[in-house]
Amino acid sequence: MSLAYAETDVGAAVSGIDIRNVTHTYGGRDGRGVTALDNINLDIKDCEFHALLGPSGCGKSTLLYLIGGFLPLQEGGIITPKGPVKGPGPDRSIVFQNFALFPWKTVEDNVLYGLKKAKIAPEERARKAQEYIDLVHLTGFEKSYPSQLSGGMQQRAAIARTLAIDPRILLMDEPFGALDAQTRRVMQEELRAIWQRSPKTVVFVTHDVQEAVFLADRISIMSARPGRIAHVIDVDLPKERGEETLENPQFISLSENIWRMVREQAVAATRGGH
Numbered sequence: 397m398s399l400a401y402a403e404t405d406v407g408a409a410v411s412g413i414d415i416r417n418v419t420h421t422y423g424g425r426d427g428r429g430v431t432a433l434d435n436i437n438l439d440i441k442d443c444e445f446h447a448l449l450g451p452s453g454c455g456k457s458t459l460l461y462l463i464g465g466f467l468p469l470q471e472g473g474i475i476t477p478k479g480p481v482k483g484p485g486p487d488r489s490i491v492f493q494n495f496a497l498f499p500w501k502t503v504e505d506n507v508l509y510g511l512k513k514a515k516i517a518p519e520e521r522a523r524k525a526q527e528y529i530d531l532v533h534l535t536g537f538e539k540s541y542p543s544q545l546s547g548g549m550q551q552r553a554a555i556a557r558t559l560a561i562d563p564r565i566l567l568m569d570e571p572f573g574a575l576d577a578q579t580r581r582v583m584q585e586e587l588r589a590i591w592q593r594s595p596k597t598v599v600f601v602t603h604d605v606q607e608a609v610f611l612a613d614r615i616s617i618m619s620a621r622p623g624r625i626a627h628v629i630d631v632d633l634p635k636e637r638g639e640e641t642l643e644n645p646q647f648i649s650l651s652e653n654i655w656r657m658v659r660e661q662a663v664a665a666t667r668g669g670h
């Protein structure tokens with residue numbers, strides 16, 4: 397096992413997320429395993445909204461879990477402002493596509509639980525919980541249990557729980573994947589607005605090119621498995637994004653170009669027999 401960062405590098409001034417020579421193989425590295433990531437190098441800047449796009453199975457989630465510390469690093473290193481990643485930490489929160497809310501707790505108690513875990517002062521918790529419940533348009537459902545909500549509402553509750561904690565690094569794995577198109581659009585706008593009000597480093601995994609272009613400042617396009625970083629694209633659009641962004645000719649042409657690049661990677665995978 398080679399670690400790119402020694403303990404002494406902890407003091408190195410990293411303000412974003414520095415990913416160096418990360419390779420990850422599932423099921424053994426004796427040639428029989430699945431190499432999901434192959435020598436990933438990526439600098440995600442401080443307070444950047446970074447999207448990861450790529451063909452299915454290219455290792456986007458794997459990379460996210462490694463950043464989160466939910467999977468142990470095998471080769472290479474990932475360094476954050478808190479030092480090398482060695483496991484999960486309160487500085488990094490993750491939102492999955494299928495959220496797990498506590499079924500026995502109300503929406504409000506689910507959000508409060510996250511705030512308590514994040515050691516937010518008790519007098520601050522109720523105010524914050526309400527703020528984020530309102531933000532995801534669940535006002536009036538504070539006392540509802542998850543089983544009384546639609547899937548989309550449950551997801552919004554889980555998003556509120558994570559956003560309320562205001563982590564320095566927010567990792568999102570297709571968080572809007574199961575939402576209907578309209579709710580998804582609203583959540584994209586809200587997320588971008590929240591990020592602008594309260595800047596944080598966001599790594600956002602999605603299949604949806606338009607979603608990536610709408611939300612992100614930079615987009616990494618990964619190759620098919622074993623995942624490598626094929627392109628890193630700057631999204632040169634105004635910081636403020638809304639309905640009008642969708643009509644912006646730059647948004648349209650960038651989305652088309654990126655869609656082509658992702659498709660190329662998917663086609664290459666088919667030719668390569670993946």
Ligand SMILES: Nc1ncnc2c1ncn2[C@@H]1O[C@H](COP(=O)(O)OP(=O)(O)OP(=O)(O)O)[C@@H](O)[C@H]1O
Nearest residue numbers: 422423430432451452453454455456457458459621
């Ligand atoms: N626990 C595991 N055991 C074995 N192989 C795995 C495991 N998890 C993922 N893989 C394999 O690693 C590769 C990368 O998976 P990963 O879920 O990171 O890709 P992804 O880009 O997020 O995929 P998708 O876009 O379809 O969600 C895939 O080929 C997958 O089959």
